[in-house]
Amino acid sequence: MVGGSVPVFDEIILSTTLMNRVISFNSVSGTLVCQAGCVLEELSRYVEERGFVMPLDLGAKGSCHIGGNVATNAGGLRFLRYGSLHGTVLGLEVVLADGTVLDCLTSLRKDNTGYDLKQLFIGSEGTLGVITAVSIQCPPKPRAVNVAFLGCPGFAEVLQTFSSGKELLGEILSAYEFMDAECMWLVTHHLRLASPVQESPFYVLVETSGSRAGHDSEKLSDFLEQALSSGLVTDGTVATDQTRLKALWALRERISEALSRDGYVYKYDLSLPTERLYDLVSDLRARLGSQAKHVVGYGHLGDGNLHLNVTSEAFSPSLLADLEPYVYEWTARQRGSVSAEHGLGFKKRGVLSYSKPPEALRLMQQLKALLDPKGILNPYKTLPAQA
Ligand code: MLT
Ligand code: ZN
Known part of the structure; x- marks a missing residue:
């Protein structure tokens, strides 16, 4: 994602493959x-x-x-x-x-x-x-797992469905993921996966994990009934068997793979206040216009984590200049994180200061100097290059 394990200059690769006991x-x-x-x-x-x-x-x-x-x-x-x-x-x-x-x-x-x-x-x-x-x-294995794949008419409804899920599903809610219509286009066209629901502007995947099947499906039915009758959700499907569960998860898990088949991919992994999370995607779609093939938003909505990805036919310096530092400045204004879960590696080490104050950066440099004075551990990664 960020080139954290990719050798760039004079590194030696250390493999732990044989330490597998x-x-x-x-x-x-x-x-x-x-x-x-x-x-x-x-x-x-x-x-x-x-x-x-x-x-x-x-x-x-x-x-x-x-x-x-x-x-x-x-x-x-x-x-x-x-x-x-x-x-x-x-x-x-x-x-x-x-x-x-x-x-x-x-x-x-x-x-x-x-x-x-x-x-x-x-x-x-x-x-x-x-x-x-x-x-x-390791937590105990849940005895009952259900996955619901739903279509939502707008991002506001995606958020309201999440609130309702937290309230009605409580402790059994184990995942709340979202993807937009462009993501669905990518997985259906590039990977030939079939959408299980009617075409919608947004899709969410809700997973429940609990200890009693009957109890969990009752809760899930109540939640779905409310979501459908109030118009938060326009179409949906539920899976309980392993094969269908996997097929529904694949629609979400394989977006990254579908993007890589679409062209050059500019990847951003941001933490943002959930209610503003999709504004950046819409904003960029307007800003980039026809320069971009696709501007997509998906991710771990339940964790406030947006995966914003842009594709173009080939790498374009002018497209990149329209994306950066714009995306980072936008994120910093929301006090978000420029790397929610992918780390900084080689590609994002220069943007750490959008999410951390200079004092924190200095302390990180001091810790690095203390623990690795010769700079032999994963050099050129994570921390900004020193002047
Ligand atoms: C994911 O959640 O699919 C990955 O973390 C993001 C990605 O592959 O772009
Ligand atoms: Zn992710």
């Missing part, structure tokens, strides 16, 4: 301890066989490593329900720049013994140390 799993607490190179999907399978789930899930699950997930503080599709890795990671083993092995691989839920050092490495993109093992809290 589960170290332990506690079937009472649900604590998994494993090496950094374990693939997320394999870990999911491992804990699911034991009645638990991983607290995170994302489109790249089949290839991404848990060490990389933690290093980049990956968000993904279960964030709404289980929160950030800053909360679910219980411990880490990290190798520091001087070779010291920092063993903070505890499995304690509560530990107030001084600074919580592991937090420094979560989201540091490998710039402060190399994560070699992870201890993570």
